[in-house]
Amino acid sequence: xxxxxxxxxxxxxxxxxxxxxxxADDEKFDLVTLVVSECRPSPGMQSEHVRILELxxxxxxxxxxSAELRLPVTVVRILLGDLLSTGRITARHPRAGRSLVDLPDxxxxxxxxxxxxxx
Amino acid sequence: xxSAISELPSRxxxxxxxxxxxxxxxxxxxxxGKTTLVKSVSEIRPLNTEEVMTQxxxxxxxxxxxTKTTTTVxxxxxxxxxxxxxxxxxxxxxxxxxxxxxxxxxxSGTLGAVVLVxxxxxxxxWYAVDRLEHHRTPFVVAVNRFDGDHASFSLEExxxxxxxxxxxPLIECDARVRSSGKQVLISLVDxxxxxxxxxxxxx
Ligand SMILES: Nc1nc2c(ncn2[C@@H]2O[C@H](COP(=O)(O)OP(=O)(O)OP(=O)(O)O)[C@@H](O)[C@H]2O)c(=O)[nH]1
Ligand SMILES: [Mg+2]
Numbered sequence: 001x002x003x004x005x006x007x008x009x010x011x012x013x014x015x016x017x018x019x020x021x022x023x024a025d026d027e028k029f030d031l032v033t034l035v036v037s038e039c040r041p042s043p044g045m046q047s048e049h050v051r052i053l054e055l056x057x058x059x060x061x062x063x064x065x066s067a068e069l070r071l072p073v074t075v076v077r078i079l080l081g082d083l084l085s086t087g088r089i090t091a092r093h094p095r096a097g098r099s100l101v102d103l104p105d106x107x108x109x110x111x112x113x114x115x116x117x118x119x
Numbered sequence: 120x121x122s123a124i125s126e127l128p129s130r131x132x133x134x135x136x137x138x139x140x141x142x143x144x145x146x147x148x149x150x151x152g153k154t155t156l157v158k159s160v161s162e163i164r165p166l167n168t169e170e171v172m173t174q175x176x177x178x179x180x181x182x183x184x185x186t187k188t189t190t191t192v193x194x195x196x197x198x199x200x201x202x203x204x205x206x207x208x209x210x211x212x213x214x215x216x217x218x219x220x221x222x223x224x225x226x227s228g229t230l231g232a233v234v235l236v237x238x239x240x241x242x243x244x245w246y247a248v249d250r251l252e253h254h255r256t257p258f259v260v261a262v263n264r265f266d267g268d269h270a271s272f273s274l275e276e277x278x279x280x281x282x283x284x285x286x287x288p289l290i291e292c293d294a295r296v297r298s299s300g301k302q303v304l305i306s307l308v309d310x311x312x313x314x315x316x317x318x319x320x321x322x
Contacts, residue, residue: 032140032208058132061140063196067166074171092138094228106315113308115201119301
């Protein structure tokens with residue numbers, strides 16, 4: 001798989017998808033936040049919302065939704081914010097630290113190691 | 120985006136109990152084997168997506184003072200289900216300079232990083248090593264031995280060339296081979312566990 005040149009897609013389309021908003025307001029979805037749907041799509045829903053609800057019948061990471069929908073992560077965050085604020089999805093946020101100082105504890109890393117060894 | 124999605128036989132969903140997403144980032148120069156490594160260990164075909172980052176900057180010509188520029192970063196990723204709850208995502212990230220401005224925004228919360236090195240272009244890795252140290256992101260260095268490379272440099276010579284401190288693990292790998300890629304990840308997490316243990320021992 002090769003990296004493609006910078007391409008924002010059709011700006012008009014992104015504008016339509018997000019209703020003109022350019023940033024996710026409330027909660028910050030991490031790339032690996034796992035999202036789960038809490039309801040089935042209902043008639044009249046925006047098609048991207050429908051797709052997301054279908055994708056997250058089982059847990060799925062934000063970054064996977066982005067790849068499946070072929071929309072930049074930024075746009076997906078906005079769409080997820082809509083669904084979260086209306087209770088249609090729940091989010092399981094990650095926990096690990098952002099630098100050496102907040103490394104996860106060794107017991108979590110032990111579990112990761114075990115998982116890798118069992119591959 | 121990329122057409123890889125349509126080539127996927129079917130999406131393999133995560134366990135319903137999955138609740139902890141973890142990430143590891145693979146960095147290195149162009150063509151060093153990042154995508155190959157992600158692919159060799161991933162349970163899904165590597166997917167590709169992009170993030171649009173907005174950077175606020177002080178505009179010289181703008182009386183209002185603040186301008187915003189957007190940068191698009193494309194990256195690929197793979198996935199490993201570690202157990203019923205934990206899912207590890209591997210990100211193959213570009214190594215160029217402009218990318219590192221975005222490191223915090225993109226990959227904050229990463230467990231650690233793997234720097235992939237091609238001995239034919241060792242200087243391509245300097246920047247990544249430097250930036251990871253700056254960001255205090257723990258990492259290991261893996262030398263992707265391309266064919267016929269074995270004779271060229273010893274690990275000790277590579278360590279010197281990269282000015283790599285002794286505490287940073289340095290290993291060899293073949294990014295195309297699953298067991299080898301797996302070993303690279305194990306080295307990293309083993310290193311992280313040692314760091315965590317050392318920290319837990321200090322009162
Ligand atoms: N012989 C050999 N070829 C390899 C090895 N690892 C990768 N390659 C090949 O090298 C080329 C580049 O590998 P990629 O995995 O695409 O490298 P990358 O770092 O993702 O490249 P960019 O994303 O373009 O920076 C591909 O044709 C791979 O098949 C290796 O260990 N040995
Ligand atoms: Mg690549």
